[in-house]
Amino acid sequence: MLGIGTIAKKVFGTPNDRKIKAVRPLVEQINALEPEFEKLSDDGLKDKTEELAKRAMSGEGLDDLLPEAFANCREAARRTLGLRAFDTQLMAAVFLHQGNISEQKTGEGKTLTAALAAYLNALTGKGVHVVTVNEYLVRRDADWMGKVFSALGLTTGAAISGQSTEEKRAAYGCDITYATNNELGFDYLRDNMKSNLDEILQKHHNYAIVDEVDSILIDEARTPLIISGPAQDRSEMYVTIDKLIPELREEHYELDEKSRNVTFTDEGNEFLEELLHQHGLMEEGQSLYDPESTTIVHHVNQGLRAHKLFMKDKDYIVRDGEIMLIDEFTGRMMQGRRLSDGLHQAIEAKEGLSIMPENVTLASVTFQNYFRLYDKLAGMTGTALTEAEEFGEIYDLGVVEIPTNLPIxxxxxxxxxxxxxxxxxxxxxxxxxxxxxxxxxxxxxxxxxxxxxxxxxxxxxxxxxxxxxxxxxxxxxxxxxxxxxxxxxxxxxxxxxxxxxxxxxxxxxxxxxxxxxxxxxxxxxxxxxxxxxxxxxxxxxxxxxxxxxxxxxxxxxxxxxxxxxxxxxxxxxxxxxxxxxxxxxxxxxxxxxxxxxxxxxxxxxxxxxxxxxxHPWVNKSLERAQAKVEGRNFDIRKQLLKFDDVMNEQRKVIFGQRRDIMEADDLNEITTDMRHQVIDDLIDTYMPPKTYADQWDTQGFHDAVIEHLNMNLPTVEWCEEEGVDDEVIRERLIEATDKMMADKAEIFGDENMRNIEKQMLLQAIDTKWRDHLMTLE
The missing domain is CATH 3.40.50.300 (P-loop containing nucleotide triphosphate hydrolases)
Structure with missing residues (x-):
């Protein structure tokens, strides 16, 4: 007997069927315009783009411009590439424009589909980013679809690693920019380490179309992009620890392959403690649980993970004396990607390679939070329905399955x-x-x-x-x-x-x-x-x-x-x-x-x-097992996102402050307030409220003024004057520091002084942010 849900689907169609049905009139409208656009000259196509862009910038909605824009783009692709977009490609492009993920099967023409949606959204003049998984595809698609965009009077760029700043700036300045997810993420982080506004590459996060969206937003969601700097060299420690790991027996650790985790058992902890004492890595009487053991315990844990969780030729290969990580989802080498927290160094020690020093994080972002910066996000893939819940919950993206042009x-x-x-x-x-x-x-x-x-x-x-x-x-x-x-x-x-x-x-x-x-x-x-x-x-x-x-x-x-x-x-x-x-x-x-x-x-x-x-039930049984694994992985990613969302709010505040500083014409008022605040803090610390002059720490105050204000003033003598109070000292300090800054402005010139203040403020923010990231790690 059929259930109510099954009967409803038969009568009304699935939600996906209803979405497809809703856009068919739009497709018919675009098709009806085809004869009109076929008559346009090559210059006519460009003139049409100019007309549509003017209408977009004067406030006409992109939804209203869609039929003409798609008809114009379809005609340009037919003339330049010999490709006429199928109705199914037009449908998929409509869903992309609406901020959905279109699931198109392999060979159904995702590249041209993306070009249609990109063209329409580029008419606003705010730029469109088309994102793909590797630089071969970035070059291929920018070159291939660039011919179409050029015929329409738009510019196309490709942001690729290794480009000069000028080349990158030119790529991001184009109407449509092709780039890998990694390059976009790293350029964003680098932008937020710049000190001048004109050095910023990514001016807008207007609209992004992410190809292989499941690979980028789901498979790579757990991997943060990190820009790092060198830390203290602990190479010897990794080599020493690596020699100890083979002495461990199976009862000393617990391997959980489901969650890819390995931990020491109680027996393992006892054996480890003994081992570390024998090799002089812990002092007599020192325990694994002592605060001073934190570093050594961390190294041992990473050594254990390197040996038991990371397998050569599966998780990584050794090439030219380096560990090259392999993406478990694509089988590709992830060049330039290194594991953090010393795990990469532990694998280098395991393979007997020279160990590259650890790094400290200067800036980081996950793809989840980077792509949520865009005003509108869309994606394409051949397979997304199995992760529709995750796309909806985390990115607010619907998934629409596009019918194939021909039956499968x-x-x-x-x-x-x-x-x-x-x-x-x-x-x-x-x-x-x-x-x-x-x-x-x-x-x-x-x-x-x-x-x-x-x-x-x-x-x-x-x-x-x-x-x-x-x-x-x-x-x-x-x-x-x-x-x-x-x-x-x-x-x-x-x-x-x-x-x-x-x-x-x-x-x-x-x-x-x-x-x-x-x-x-x-x-x-x-x-x-x-x-x-x-x-x-x-x-x-x-x-x-x-x-x-x-x-x-x-x-x-x-x-x-x-x-x-x-x-x-x-x-x-x-x-x-x-x-x-x-x-x-x-x-x-x-x-x-x-x-x-x-x-x-x-x-x-x-x-x-x-x-x-x-037997079919074997397939069903396996798919149930896979669904369980996918569910568990989704939970892990949701948890990661909760942690990163906290960091993301802080990141937004810090990056926002940096941007405000760079955009400000004059920071004099802010720096003056900050200087006066420092003076208030010094007075409150060394001359606490409701205390007498003989209770003040005058020498400490004198040293602090030299340290924080870089001025050697007779503050001890001031404090010893008859009848002096903290307010008098405060006013004298304010007067002295204001005069010092005014003298400097006269020497350097107002404009130079403003630039110096900008750089000093940015430096201070960056240093504190870096220290904060290290503390969190």
Missing amino acids: ARVDEDDAVYRSVGEKYKAMIDKAKEAHAKGQPCLIGTTSIEKSELLSQMLKIEGIEHNVLNARHHEQEAQIIAEAGKLGAVTIATNMAGRGTDIQLGGNVEMKVLEAITADPDADPNEVRARIEAEHAEEKQKVIEAGGLYVLASERHESRRIDNQLRGRSGRQGDPGRTSFFLSLEDDLMRIFGSERLEKVLTTLGLKEGEAIV
């Missing part, structure tokens, strides 16, 4: 569960061989470098030619992905989130054309393109006949979203495809989150070696 023809098979990892890998290789033999391209997804290289070895033994894409080979990423859809191609890749380059059946035609033109610059580019496109169409047809892209996943990830992203690489734009997940009871997810029930079922069924259980 991909077949998602039920998971196959084997007893052991060995049996699972053998089954995967057999399936890959079978697909390869008929020319079907295969993408084998793994969760770590180690596993990708193990499967690579197995394929080599079988004589199957293949490519490997992991953190070790990330430089060839675009090339490897471009070829992954070719006839008979076999590609092994670590997590595919945020890869950004579509796997096109038959290979990437644009890359093939570019390669051919580069190889023979004298050839007619139009003839080259026609020949390559004909060859590509023929190869694509053969791949379609072979079944399209076959995705073989080597295990389930903790997050359903990452699994869905891997699945979404197959079956783009209505292409055929197939996905299969191969699991074993020894996989991390199965082992950590309960495979007892499945093991009992396998035993009851009496499965022989190499046989698997394949």
Whole structure:
């Protein structure tokens, strides 16, 4: 029997269906304008932008301008790139403009969708930031969509690490700026360490469109961006502690893989105390719980975490004598990213590398709080529905699932569960061989470098030619992905989130054309393109006949979203495809989150070696386990946000004060008040109210005046005068300090004096803020 909710959905549609239905009239309106905009000359498109911008700046709402703006942008894209936005892309762009996350499947054209919304919102003249996960995509999209924006009379910039200040300023000064989330966050922090207003790069936080929004706002939410400076060098301590960790036995610590945490047991604490005394790292009679033991205990805890929680070739690789962290969600190296609180140094000691000194935090911000600075925020991804609650609660973002332009023809098979990892890998290789033999391209997804290289070895033994894409080979990423859809191609890749380059059946035609033109610059580019496109169409047809892209996943990830992203690489734009997940009871997810029930079922069924259980309830059982993990991770992120929100309020006050100081024309009144306040405090401290002159600390007062006001005045003599009171002393000090400042202003000139005051105030704020951050750590 159907429940009331199910019946309501059948009659009225889901909330998502109703949102889609509501924007269809807008799409029809844009389509109706198409013939009119096709008639415009190239200059006419630019004139239209000018007209729309004038209307926007004179107060006409962007919602009213949307149909004309989208029609104008669609026409510019058709002329410059040969791309005409589908109705589904127009829909997605409407939702982006409204400040939502549009969930578009892989290959549905997110880049052009973002361009439509960016164009409309850039008409206000306040700038738009389009955010993506890596600099390859920043350059590609800024260059690609820049042609469209240029045809519309707008400017496009790319903010990239390593640029000069002038290049960065030019990029942020454009109507539309492409940048990575990291670069935007760090530039914001750097802006708030500047001392002149004209050095500030990010003038407005008007509107941001975040590509791969789930990766940036959820997966990276726990990682704060930190600008740091050098701290005290404790390299020797890390090396010494590292030698002690292998002496620990299993009963000395408790490893919780679910929460990725490791702690010493009571027995471990006793053993550790003994060990530290033996090696002279704690004095006789000193306990782990003494205040002076804080530093050594911190080092030992980080050493234990380095050995038990961070695995080489999974969490990091060693390259050129450095520890390179690997993003667990994307499989990419996180260059320049270091773990804080001495954990990175502990891993360096573990690997026998030279240890870089620890740093102290000068400024920090989380992505959660950085992106909440924007007046309007929107996002795009292929997979967001599983985290819709989090997007709504933390960022006030709705998630709308956009229909695909063509029906999905991909077949998602039920998971196959084997007893052991060995049996699972053998089954995967057999399936890959079978697909390869008929020319079907295969993408084998793994969760770590180690596993990708193990499967690579197995394929080599079988004589199957293949490519490997992991953190070790990330430089060839675009090339490897471009070829992954070719006839008979076999590609092994670590997590595919945020890869950004579509796997096109038959290979990437644009890359093939570019390669051919580069190889023979004298050839007619139009003839080259026609020949390559004909060859590509023929190869694509053969791949379609072979079944399209076959995705073989080597295990389930903790997050359903990452699994869905891997699945979404197959079956783009209505292409055929197939996905299969191969699991074993020894996989991390199965082992950590309960495979007892499945093991009992396998035993009851009496499965022989190499046989698997394949059933829809296995999928449901695993998805429930994943949902639990996602829920727990959401709670952790919510907790982190609560802590960072406190810090964020303080950050806003401090950064606001800095901005006020930089914007002020004259700080004389403020500095005078501050100087007078210091004098009041000194008087109250050394000449407390309701005390007689013989009770004053006259020498202490004299020393304090020298220290705080940098003046050697005869204050001791003043205090010894007959009938003197604290008010007289206060007035004399005020008069002396005011005269000193007036004399300095005469020597340096008023303008220089104002600048000196600005710099001194900013320096004082920065020093106190840095001390505050160190205390919090």
